[in-house]
Amino acid sequence: MKKYITAILAVFLFITSCDDGFEELNQDPNTANDLVPGPKLTNAILRAAGDRFENWRGNLIYSSTMIQHMSATGGVWAGDKYLYNAQWSGAWFERTYNDMVKIIEDVVNQLETDPDDQYAEEMLSIARILRVFIYHRVTDLYGDVPYSEAGRGFIDVNLRPKYDPQSEIYTDMLNELEEATAALGTETSQFGDADILFSGDQGKWKRFGYSLMLRLGLRLIKVDPEASRQWVQKAIDGGVMQSNDDIAFVNHTDGPEGINRNGNGQVFLADDDVRLSDTFINALEDDPRLRIYAALPNDDDDRRTSGSNDPTLQRGLPNGLTTETVQDIPGGDDINNFSEPNRNLITGEDDPYFFQSYAEVEFMLAEADIRWGIAGGDPKAHYDAGITAAMKQMDLYDIGDQSVTDTEISDFLTAKPYDAANGLEQVNTQYWIVTFLNDIESFANWRRTGFPVLTPVNFPGNVSNGQIPRRLRYFEREQTANPQNYQEALSRQGPDEFFTRIWWDVE
Template sequence: MKKAIYILLFALLLGACDEGFEELNVDPTKPTQVDVSTKLTAAQLLASSERYDNWRANLIYQSTMMQHIATTAGYWDGDKYTWNRGYASSLMDRYYGGVVKQVEDMLAQLDEEGAPDEMKAITRILRVFAFSRLTDLYGDVPYSEAGKAVIEGILTPRYDPQSEIYADMLNELSEAAAALGSGTSQFGDADIIYQGDQAKWKRLAYSLMMRLGFRLIKVDPAGSQQWVTTAINGGVMESNADIFYVPHTGGPEGINRNGNGEVFTVDGNPRLSKTFVDFMQAGNDPRLPILGARRSDGSTAPADLIGFPNGLNAQMLLDMTGEENMDNYAEPNRSIITGEDAPMFFQTYAEVEFMLAEANVRWGLAGDAETHYNNGVRAAMEMLSLYGDAGVIASADIDTYLANNPYDAGNALEQINTQYWAATFLNEYESFSNWRRTGFPVLVPINFPGNVTNGTIPRRMSYSESEQTNNPTNYAEAIARQGSDELTTRVWWDVN
C-alpha cells in the first residue's frame, strides 16, 4: 500500500515541477501519459474523497438525517431540515471533477493501450460505485456523457434518467464480473483496496449488483428479484477479508487522509444521536464503547454514554435541560474511530449478509435467513478490528449479544435493516439509501423552526447551483422529468 501511495505522490510532485527539464527528450507529437496503475490509486483515493464533501454531504446532512449524529451547531443542517445548497451539492461538486473524471480517463487510456480486460473490469466496477453514490443521492445525473470534457469535448453533459443509469450500471457489473478471473491483476499493489486480487473484485461486482438490485424493490419488484438472484448465483462477499474499503494513513499533505477523520479533527460539535445510543443500550451492544465516548472525560462506560437528541439548537438545549453545552453527551470515539488514518468503508460483508437474510425472507433465496442475520451481526462487530486492537470485540461478547437479541422471524425485515443501519454508521450514503428503500429503522422526524420540508426527513440532495447557469438546458430537462430540485423530491426508485 505504501509503495502505491509513494508512486502517486511522486507523480503529483512531478506534475508540480516547472524547471524546464520536461521539454528535454520528449516527442512533441505524443502526449505525456501517467501510468494507468498510478491513476487507479488516485481514483480510489478520490472515491474516498476529502474533508469537503465528507463533512457536508456525508456527515452534516446524511448522518444527522439518519440520526447517527446530532448537534446544536447551526450549520449542521441535516437534522434541522434546513437548506444549504452548497452543502447539499458537495458530493456532486467533488466527484465529477475527481473520481468520475479519473475513471473515464482511465477507461480511454486502457482502450488506447490495449490493456487486458481484467484491468478494464476493475475500473468499470469502481466507476459503477462512484456513479451509484451520485445517482442515489441526486437522482437523474450526468452519466453517459460525464467526465468527457477532455476526451470528447463534452462540456455540458446531459442528465440521464435514473432508470437508464441503473440499467446500465447493472449491465456494467455483469460484464465486468464475467471478465474477471482468479489471478492477480496487472494493477498489482497500485490497487490499494484489493492488491489486484481479481476474485475479490469479482465478488465485489456481485455484491454491488445485489445492493443495486435491492434498490429496485419498490419500483420493479420482479427486476429486483432477478438481479439479486443473479448476484447470489455469481458469488458475493464471503468474509470480512472481502470488505470494500480504502485504507488511509495520516498524510502527507492530505493525500491519503480519511475525509471523515479530517472533519472530526477540526469540528468538535458532533455527538452520537440519542436514537443511535438508545438502540445500542437497549441491546447491550458491545459496539457502543468502541463507537462512542463521553465528551467531557472520554469515558466509554455504557452507563456514561448519553445520546444527544436530534433537532436542537443551543437555546433549545438550554430551555429543555438547563445545559449550556454538550460535554456530558457521547461523541464519536476519538481514540478509536475518528482518526485521519481510519479506514473508509464503501461496502462491507456485514451488509451483504443482511441482504442475503432479506433475500431469504422475501423470496426464499440464499439459504437460512437467521443464519445470515447472525453472520451479519457478527461481521459488523468483528470488522471494527480494522480500526485497531481497541476495536476488537471478543467472540464470547458477540455470542452473548446474539443470544440476548435473537433473530425474530415475525419482525424480520425491520430487524435486519435496523442492524444494517447500525453497521453503516459513518457510511451515511448507504444508510440514507437503505433507509429510503426500506423505511427502517423507524425514525421520528424533526420539526425544527424554519425547516424546508414541512417536518419530513429529506429524500435527496439538490444539484449544484452552478448547473443552472453552466448547463441550463440539461439541468432544466432533468427538473422537468424528475421534479423540483428540492430536498423532498424523490428519486426514481424511491416511490411512496
C-alpha cells in the first residue's frame, strides 16, 4: 500500500500546486479531468490529511495549544496565548480550498457526469463521504464557509463562491452521508487500492460514513437536541465502526514527496520548541499511554533519536508562559526539563494520520446512552470498549515493546472505572485524550461539550478576552479576493474574531 501511494502521487503531483486564493482555485491547465478518478481519490485523501503547512498552523500551533494538549514559550505558537497571527489562523481555510476542496469536487463532478457510465455507483458514494469529511473540519474551525458553490472554479467558472450558513451546511452534510452510505454495498469498490483508507472495502466506508454521521449528529446537541438524537439514532441503526479494524487513517510513508509524509511528523522534525501541556500530562497520570505519548528531551543535539519513557519523570509545561516567565516555575531554567511529544514513537513522518477512530465512536456511543439510552443502554460497556480500543490503537504506531498490555488495560479500568455521576465529563475527557494530534477534532468536541474542564490563560495582549477561542479567523485574503461574500458571512455570523461563536456552539 505504501508503494502504491508513492506511485499514485508521481502521477498526480504535476497537476497540483499551492494556489494563493479563490482567483486561482481550480485552474486546469493540464486537463486533470482526463485522468481516471482513482489517482485523484488517492490525492484527495492525502490532501485531506494535510501537509506540514496547514497542520503546523491550524492543527498544532492553534488547536493543540488552545485545547491544552501542547504548550510553548516561543512566540510562533500563537494559540498558546490566544494571539492572532493572520497566516497561522487562516492556513487551514487556505489549504482546504486550494488543495482539498478543488480535488474532491473534481472527483465528485467526474463521477456524477460520467458520460460513458464506466464508473460504479459506489465510487461516487465514497467520494461524497470524503467530501463531507473535508468540509466538516473547515466549517467547524471557522463557521460559515463556502460550501454549495465551492471548488467549482473550472467546473462552472465561479471564482467567488458564497459563504453558506453553517446550519445549512450541516443539514446538507448529514443528508449527503445518509444518501451515500445507503448506496454502499459490501463488495470491493472499483477504486480498489487507489482507496488508501480502506482498499475499496465498501463495508468499511459505510461504517465510516455512519460514524461521521454520529460525530456530526452530536455536534447539534446544543442547538437542536432533538435533531441531534434523531441523527445519532440513524447512525447507530445504520452501523458504525465495530473494531479497530474499521479505523479511518492514512498510512503515511517517508517520502518521496512531502504530501506522502505525515504533516504533523514534518512539523516535529522541524520544530523543537513545543512541549506537552501540564494539563495533558496530568490527565495521563497512571495511564499506560503516557510512555507512548511523552518523552523527555535529551541533552545532546540529536533529541529525535531517544528520550526517557519513564512516566515518573514526565513533566508538562503550563500554558501561557514566555521564555522569561517560565523561569519562575520549578524546572523552568531549562526547557528540556519538560516533556515533548515522543519523537521516537508517534511523531514520525511515516506515522499514521487518523481521520476517525473506533475508540472515538465508542465514547460517542457512551454519550448517546447517557443522554438517551439509545446505544444499548449501557454506557459503561461503551466506556470500557473505548478505553480498550484507544490503548490498542497505539499499536498502529511503530512502538515495538511499548504496546499497552491487556493487564494494563484491565488495571486501568479497575483503577478508573466508569462513573455514572460524571459520565459525560469522563467519556469526553477520554475523547480529548484519544484525539491527541487530531486537534481540530479535539477543539470541536471541547466546544460542543465543555469537557475536559480547562482553565484559560489570560496572556497580555490576547485577542479573545482572556478565554479559550471559539473559532479561528478566516484567511485574510478573502477580504479582498471574495469581499462581498466575506462581508455577508460576517453580517450573519458576527465579527471575524476568536470569540465569535459558530452556529452549533451556542452558550
